[in-house]
Amino acid sequence: MMTESATHHTRYAIRVKGQLDAEWQAWFDDLAISADADGNSTLHGVIVDQAALFGILKRINKLGLQLISVNPQPDE
Amino acid sequence: MPATILATKLYIPPPTPTLVPRTRLVKRLEAGTRRKLTLVSAPAGFGKTTLVSSWVAETQAGGGRRVAWLALDAGDNDPARFIAYLVAALRTIAPEVGGDVLALLQAAQQAAPQAILAALLNDFAAIPDDFVLVLDDLHVIDAEPVEQALAFLLEYLPPQMHLVITSREDPSLPLARLRASGNLTEIRATDLRFTDDEAAAFLNTAMGLALTAEDVAALDARTEGWIAGLQLAAISLQGHPDDAPAFIESFTGSHRFVMDYLVEEVLNQQPEAVQAFLLRTSILDRLCGPLCDAVVGDAATPGQATLEALERANLFLVPLDNERRWYRYHHLFGDLLRQRLRVQAAAGSDEVGVAALHGRASEWYEVNGFALDAFQHATAANDIERADYLLAGKGMPLHFRGAVAPVLNWLASLPPAVLDARPRLWVMYGSALSMAGRLGEVEAKLQRAEAALREQEFDAGGRNLIGHIAAIRGFLAATRHDAETIIAQSQIALEYLHPDNLPVRTATAWKLGIAYHLRGERAAAIGAYEESIAAAERSGNLVVNVSARAGLGQVQEMNLDFQAAEGTYRAILDRVGGTFQPAAGEAHLGLARIRYERNELAEARRQAEQSLRVAEMMQSADNPVACRIFFARLALAEGDADAASAQLAQADAEMQRHQVLHQAPFVATVRVRALLAQGNVIAADEVAARHGLPLCVARVRLAQGHAPAALAVLKRAIANAAERQWPDQRLRGLALQAVAHYAGGHGDAALDVLAQALGLAAPAGCVRLFVDEGAPMAALLAAAERRGVLPAYTRTLLAACAAEPGAATAAGQGSSQASLVDPLSERELEILALITQGLKNQEIADQLIVSVNTVLYHTKNIYGKLGVNKRALAIARARELQLI
Numbered sequence: 001m002m003t004e005s006a007t008h009h010t011r012y013a014i015r016v017k018g019q020l021d022a023e024w025q026a027w028f029d030d031l032a033i034s035a036d037a038d039g040n041s042t043l044h045g046v047i048v049d050q051a052a053l054f055g056i057l058k059r060i061n062k063l064g065l066q067l068i069s070v071n072p073q074p075d076e
Numbered sequence: 077m078p079a080t081i082l083a084t085k086l087y088i089p090p091p092t093p094t095l096v097p098r099t100r101l102v103k104r105l106e107a108g109t110r111r112k113l114t115l116v117s118a119p120a121g122f123g124k125t126t127l128v129s130s131w132v133a134e135t136q137a138g139g140g141r142r143v144a145w146l147a148l149d150a151g152d153n154d155p156a157r158f159i160a161y162l163v164a165a166l167r168t169i170a171p172e173v174g175g176d177v178l179a180l181l182q183a184a185q186q187a188a189p190q191a192i193l194a195a196l197l198n199d200f201a202a203i204p205d206d207f208v209l210v211l212d213d214l215h216v217i218d219a220e221p222v223e224q225a226l227a228f229l230l231e232y233l234p235p236q237m238h239l240v241i242t243s244r245e246d247p248s249l250p251l252a253r254l255r256a257s258g259n260l261t262e263i264r265a266t267d268l269r270f271t272d273d274e275a276a277a278f279l280n281t282a283m284g285l286a287l288t289a290e291d292v293a294a295l296d297a298r299t300e301g302w303i304a305g306l307q308l309a310a311i312s313l314q315g316h317p318d319d320a321p322a323f324i325e326s327f328t329g330s331h332r333f334v335m336d337y338l339v340e341e342v343l344n345q346q347p348e349a350v351q352a353f354l355l356r357t358s359i360l361d362r363l364c365g366p367l368c369d370a371v372v373g374d375a376a377t378p379g380q381a382t383l384e385a386l387e388r389a390n391l392f393l394v395p396l397d398n399e400r401r402w403y404r405y406h407h408l409f410g411d412l413l414r415q416r417l418r419v420q421a422a423a424g425s426d427e428v429g430v431a432a433l434h435g436r437a438s439e440w441y442e443v444n445g446f447a448l449d450a451f452q453h454a455t456a457a458n459d460i461e462r463a464d465y466l467l468a469g470k471g472m473p474l475h476f477r478g479a480v481a482p483v484l485n486w487l488a489s490l491p492p493a494v495l496d497a498r499p500r501l502w503v504m505y506g507s508a509l510s511m512a513g514r515l516g517e518v519e520a521k522l523q524r525a526e527a528a529l530r531e532q533e534f535d536a537g538g539r540n541l542i543g544h545i546a547a548i549r550g551f552l553a554a555t556r557h558d559a560e561t562i563i564a565q566s567q568i569a570l571e572y573l574h575p576d577n578l579p580v581r582t583a584t585a586w587k588l589g590i591a592y593h594l595r596g597e598r599a600a601a602i603g604a605y606e607e608s609i610a611a612a613e614r615s616g617n618l619v620v621n622v623s624a625r626a627g628l629g630q631v632q633e634m635n636l637d638f639q640a641a642e643g644t645y646r647a648i649l650d651r652v653g654g655t656f657q658p659a660a661g662e663a664h665l666g667l668a669r670i671r672y673e674r675n676e677l678a679e680a681r682r683q684a685e686q687s688l689r690v691a692e693m694m695q696s697a698d699n700p701v702a703c704r705i706f707f708a709r710l711a712l713a714e715g716d717a718d719a720a721s722a723q724l725a726q727a728d729a730e731m732q733r734h735q736v737l738h739q740a741p742f743v744a745t746v747r748v749r750a751l752l753a754q755g756n757v758i759a760a761d762e763v764a765a766r767h768g769l770p771l772c773v774a775r776v777r778l779a780q781g782h783a784p785a786a787l788a789v790l791k792r793a794i795a796n797a798a799e800r801q802w803p804d805q806r807l808r809g810l811a812l813q814a815v816a817h818y819a820g821g822h823g824d825a826a827l828d829v830l831a832q833a834l835g836l837a838a839p840a841g842c843v844r845l846f847v848d849e850g851a852p853m854a855a856l857l858a859a860a861e862r863r864g865v866l867p868a869y870t871r872t873l874l875a876a877c878a879a880e881p882g883a884a885t886a887a888g889q890g891s892s893q894a895s896l897v898d899p900l901s902e903r904e905l906e907i908l909a910l911i912t913q914g915l916k917n918q919e920i921a922d923q924l925i926v927s928v929n930t931v932l933y934h935t936k937n938i939y940g941k942l943g944v945n946k947r948a949l950a951i952a953r954a955r956e957l958q959l960i
Contacts, residue, residue: 029252049265051117055246062218062248
């Protein structure tokens with residue numbers, strides 16, 4: 001059965017390398033940025049579908065950020 | 077700026093005949109026009125373009141708002157091309173828009189992006205009725221400047237304009253903000269996927285299948301309402317209608333796998349020749365019959381007929397015009413065909429390789445006059461020899477014809493060893509980089525070219541390359557205003573360049589003109605400029621043509637040949653008037669200076685304002701500074717030294733910003749005058765000394781009351797100007813020398829020098845050059861008139877002096893230290909004394925026992941000598957000079 005994951009898991013945690021300060025918030029609209037203990041950062045938030053997810057990943061790439069992982073989160 | 081606009085990119089795709097009506101989505105699109113932006117964002121194959129085009133068809137059928145369409149492709153990551161297409165798209169509904177914008181894009185130098193966008197928005201705002209712009213496939217855009225341009229447009233979108241974007245991923249626009257402010261309508265994958273009812277309508281009605289409700293539901297579930305999948309499944313099912321349930325059960329997995337599976341199914345149902353046709357033509361971005369014939373090379377599938385058959389069979393072929401001439405594959409289908417073509421090629425199952433297909437396409441495009449497409453297919457074929465040949469373009473390289481970005485992309489993709497084997501490519505690399513304004517990267521490429529050339533046998537081509545390298549170095553030196561290097565490099569270039577290499581020879585002659593101009597060798601500059609203009613006329617190089625004319629006009633102006641200069645400037649405006657070529661700005665400024673010199677200040681200001689408009693639109697360095705300097709001169713002529721200072725401060729700022737420090741002496745010359753007009757002699761002295769400008773130093777010495785020091789400086793300056801054959805400098809020197817003699821109390825010497833200056837200036841008709849020297853000059857001119865020196869000309873100058881703001885008071889000021897040029901006669905002193913006592917003319921006549929006419933005659937002479945025009949002023953002046 002093929003699935004489009006975004007229809008089932010709309011909450012994501014996207015990990016990127018390094019510490020992003022508050023100035024980066026402007027680039028990531030609705031996502032919350034948190035600093036992780038290991039010196040990296042996580043973007044959290046609801047991403048409605050694949051097109052939105054790819055838009056964010058493209059932006060991360062263009063900003064020169066290093067992507068570590070993209071994980072769908074269980075709904076709260 | 078692309079050489080040609082492809083109308084196929086502006087063509088609104090017609091609604092597909094088999095379309096399932098999607099009333100709920102069309103309604104949302106319609107309602108969305110009340111907001112700024114509608115975003116249709118979903119992965120490939122969700123029917124984004126089809127939906128928008130069917131809404132457009134409905135809107136237009138109902139006589140509703142007008143729609144402009146732009147189908148984007150990767151080439152639109154070049155901002156100039158993107159904007160050119162934006163204008164072209166808008167012109168399909170409002171033909172009058174974008175004239176300024178296109179002119180900006182056509183100009184040689186890079187226009188300021190914000191200026192272009194502002195001009196564009198102005199034009200959009202002037203479109204009277206509501207309209208829609210559709211940007212289809214925005215996901216192909218990833219260049220920052222294009223994204224910024226789009227964000228800017230969206231930010232300032234006029235209220236009657238509505239933007240519709242389709243994209244496979246969310247664009248880099250402030251979507252959250254637009255959403256929160258109610259300015260965004262979104263249609264996403266969940267909205268687009270077919271519901272069970274729509275799937276049933278599509279499969280059974282549109283595609284003519286007779287599936288049960290269960291089959292439809294199963295298929296819709298398998299594909300999750302994904303339209304491309306449903307469509308391919310339907311086409312497959314048309315091939316084996318009897319075992320639908322088995323078929324539906326047989327595929328599973330992600331979209332990609334379904335797609336692969338379905339494409340395989342669809343392809344296998346086609347005759348082998350059609351399969352080969354589909355695969356081979358998948359390398360083309362656009363398809364037309366003859367091009368397909370050239371690429372496929374199989375009589376069994378004639379191009380035009382096959383394309384029409386594929387369209388009828390719903391095989392993902394999208395028409396790009398009304399004539400059924402150009403088509404493209406649906407992007408997703410094209411991707412899959414290309415992938416399959418690669419797999420087959422790797423397996424060796426097609427005797428024609430992918431590279432050979434690109435080669436065929438390249439040849440067809442070349443023969444049919446599509447130079448850029450020919451080049452791009454040659455690069456895709458990795459046929460370096462052919463790409464090199466197409467790039468060189470029979471003497472007019474591709475990047476000279478607007479294709480800088482594709483040329484740079486290709487050259488950057490090649491391994492250095494490939495370039496080393498073809499030194500011409502290194503030279504083209506340097507040349508294209510210099511055209512792209514990436515000046516810092518040019519020299520390294522030129523050095524690689526030289527190193528590679530040393531490894532080769534030396535022939536005529538090699539000589540020509542040596543010449544071209546020198547020409548590019550000359551260009552770099554010209555951007556630094558380094559005259560010596562320009563001359564040295566240009567001489568090498570002209571010696572080595574092939575005689576037929578007109579484009580580069582033309583540009584080189586122009587650079588030589590600039591160099592001689594910078595060095596003040598005016599005769600040589602005129603020669604080089606004229607040569608380059610003649611060559612540019614022959615080779616059709618408009619930019620060099622008008623730029624060289626702009627230089628020529630300046631030299632003619634400096635030689636006081638205003639008539640020739642005016643003709644030169646008019647010739648520029650005949651060619652590029654109304655555009656944003658920097659030369660057009662220089663021509664307007666030149667005409668402004670000529671008008672100024674003739675004391676036609678209103679027209680001078682008008683011309684200068686036109687020049688400034690061009691300068692501000694362009695990221696050109698020199699013109700804004702030159703404009704500000706001119707406005708400062710105008711302000712001084714109007715007696716407003718503070719306004720002049722403000723303009724000069726702007727000139728300074730522009731000069732620092734653009735690092736055009738060679739303009740500093742020109743700013744300083746006017747600044748010294750402004751400071752003196754403000755009475756700030758100390759600051760004026762400092763500026764004049766720092767820049768070592770002899771005429772300015774002399775002017776300051778005069779203000780300090782050191783006439784002999786001024787005269788000493790002027791003597792040397794005048795001799796130097798005479799020796800170098802600079803008539804303008806000589807004339808300015810003489811005019812100032814006359815004033816200095818006058819200030820020193822040597823009236824006769826002053827008049828002798830003035831007579832010389834007037835003789836020099838009369839043929840050119842200079843007016844401001846004298847008037848700008850103020851009251852002392854006015855007094856000198858009055859004396860010259862009485863002596864009958866060039867009476868008509870002198871009277872013209874006197875009238876101009878009299879009309880100056882504050883002429884009367886100026887005549888009174890600054891003269892306490894100066895003697896009268898012509899002393900008053902005894903009789904005149906006698907009459908002056910009576911005037912001062914308040915006697916009327918008749919009373920004076922009675923007292924002196926002369927006629928009233930005689931009194932009037934004397935009075936007129938007295939006024940002339942005192943430089944006044946009213947009785948009261950004569951009295952004041954006489955007191956000042958202690959004549960009474």
